[in-house]
Amino acid sequence: MSDYVNTGVEAWKPNFYISADNKNITDKIRKGLINITLTDYGGSSKQTDELRVAIVSETLKIPARGVKISIGLGFGNQIIDKGIYIVDGASSGGEPRVVDFTAKAAPMNAAKGSPTVQSKKTRSWSDVTVSDIVATIASDNGLKPRVSKRFADNVITQLDQVGESDMHLMSRLATRFDAVSKPAGGYWIFLPRGAGESVSGAPLQHYTLTRRDNSSWGYSRNGQSGDSGSGGENPEPTYLIKYHDTATGQIKELRTR
Incomplete structure (x- = not known):
């Protein structure tokens, strides 16, 4: 992915790479990009991961069904390959002209006679x-x-x-x-699931976060948390921290007591 990174982007700014049928279209998309949304449904869901892209452009062709989209997301020069997605829907409207398309992580509309993951x-x-x-x-x-x-x-x-x-x-x-x-x-x-290991079984890196490492954080507790004066031992509160992993471009969560 590094060959396609716009090195002029500051390290803290979101960045991406995108290609269509192996043709680099990053610059065309970047100029009028509205948003890129990548939804990971998780392995226990019957739904496949979905990519959605919206762009303002007077000249960009509406991608045909079946076009293979490769995408990488991250920050600055650290862009992580997020895989291949197959276009399964597209629309356009205006003014100004907006092109919007969705793609799935597996071929949902294969050639006639070919099986799909939903067959x-x-x-x-x-x-x-x-x-x-x-x-x-x-x-x-x-x-x-x-x-x-x-x-x-x-x-x-x-x-x-x-x-x-x-x-x-x-x-x-x-x-x-x-x-x-x-x-x-x-x-x-x-x-x-949640084992913190790669396909080969090698352990993934672990990180220790402090408040200084987060752009935002929060804490909440409801009335049934055990400290409302009803007696008995008070369980330790659980903290949920969301943060951007600059190495992967993902929003991750940590729970701690």
């Missing part, structure tokens, strides 16, 4: 590993499998898919292992 299927697996199942689902949807070592060799004695979409099936399987399973960035991932 209903009926089939069964017997005595196969989690890795085998993810590989099949990924291949069926034009993706590559990425499975955590923690789950890869777990044997599934029987798994039935009866009138069920791949998205729903993998959501069920992920729930069984307390995992996250979804299409993202050209892959179908199957990773531990």
Whole structure:
């Protein structure tokens, strides 16, 4: 991503990169950008992650359904690849002329006759590993499998898919292992939920935050928190802190006591 970064952007300013069918359109989008919204529904949801972009432009072509969008988000020169999304809807209006399009993290409108993650299927697996199942689902949807070592060799004695979409099936399987399973960035991932590790099993970095590291923070407590004078021991309050991770471009949350 670094080859496409506008190095004139200050380190604290949001920045992005975007391409359409491998053609860099960052500068065209930047000039009239209204907003970029990337929604991560999480692996337990039946919905796929969604990208939405709105631009003011008199000349930008409305992207056709099926166009492959690659996007990176971050701050300054630190832009993180957020994966590949397939355009599934677009609109335009004015004045001034605004182009608005949405794209999904998996092909929701594949070529005629091709399966999609929401297509209903009926089939069964017997005595196969989690890795085998993810590989099949990924291949069926034009993706590559990425499975955590923690789950890869777990044997599934029987798994039935009866009138069920791949998205729903993998959501069920992920729930069984307390995992996250979804299409993202050209892959179908199957990773531990909240384990703080990468696909290879390597631990992710941890950070210690103070008030000085946050642009804003807040604390709230309701009347049932245990300190209203009703007697008994008062439980420690829990603090929720939201912050921008400049390394990933994401808004993250921390809970502490």
